[in-house]
Amino acid sequence: xxxxxxxxxxxxxxxxxxxxxxxxxxxxxxxxxxxxxxxxxxxxxxxxxxxxxxxxxxxxxxxxxxxxxxxxxxxxxxxxxxxxxxxxxxxxx
Numbered sequence: 647x648x649x650x651x652x653x654x655x656x657x658x659x660x661x662x663x664x665x666x667x668x669x670x671x672x673x674x675x676x677x678x679x680x681x682x683x684x685x686x687x688x689x690x691x692x693x694x695x696x697x698x699x700x701x702x703x704x705x706x707x708x709x710x711x712x713x714x715x716x717x718x719x720x721x722x723x724x725x726x727x728x729x730x731x732x733x734x735x736x737x738x739x
Contacts, residue, residue, distance in 0.1 A: 655717030655718060655719060655720075656717060656718060656719075656720050657713055657714075657718075658681055658713060658714045658716075658717075658718045658726070659711060659712070659713050660677060660681075660712050660713075660714075660730065661709060661711050662674075662709065662710045662712070663693055663699065663709050664703070664707070665703045665705065665706065665707050665708070667690055667708050669737055669739075670690065670710045672737060674687070676733055676737075677712065677714075677733070678714075680729060681714045681716065681718075681726075682714050682716040683716075684712050685713055685714060685715040686711075686712065687713075688711040688712075689710070690708045690709075691708065691709045691710065692706060692707075693706075693707040693708055694706075694707075
């Protein structure tokens with residue numbers, strides 16, 4: 647029988663999608679205020695996997711990933727998702 651243990655802290659990775667690449671820096675700054683310093687960011691990558699967001703966001707679309715220095719408790723993911731949803735609404739154009 648397995649032992650029940652508290653979950654280990656995990657690395658927070660945020661995926662950002664935007665048609666206006668200037669929003670990446672704005673979003674990253676806002677995320678850093680909540681999650682701490684960014685320790686890695688990807689290049690801006692063309693997002694061409696689907697046209698699902700084209701009507702809402704326009705084209706072309708770009709994706710960037712960021713991770714943060716501080717590890718998080720995975721039990722906080724729901725709260726973190728609610729925070730990022732609010733930020734998404736705030737930055738929506």
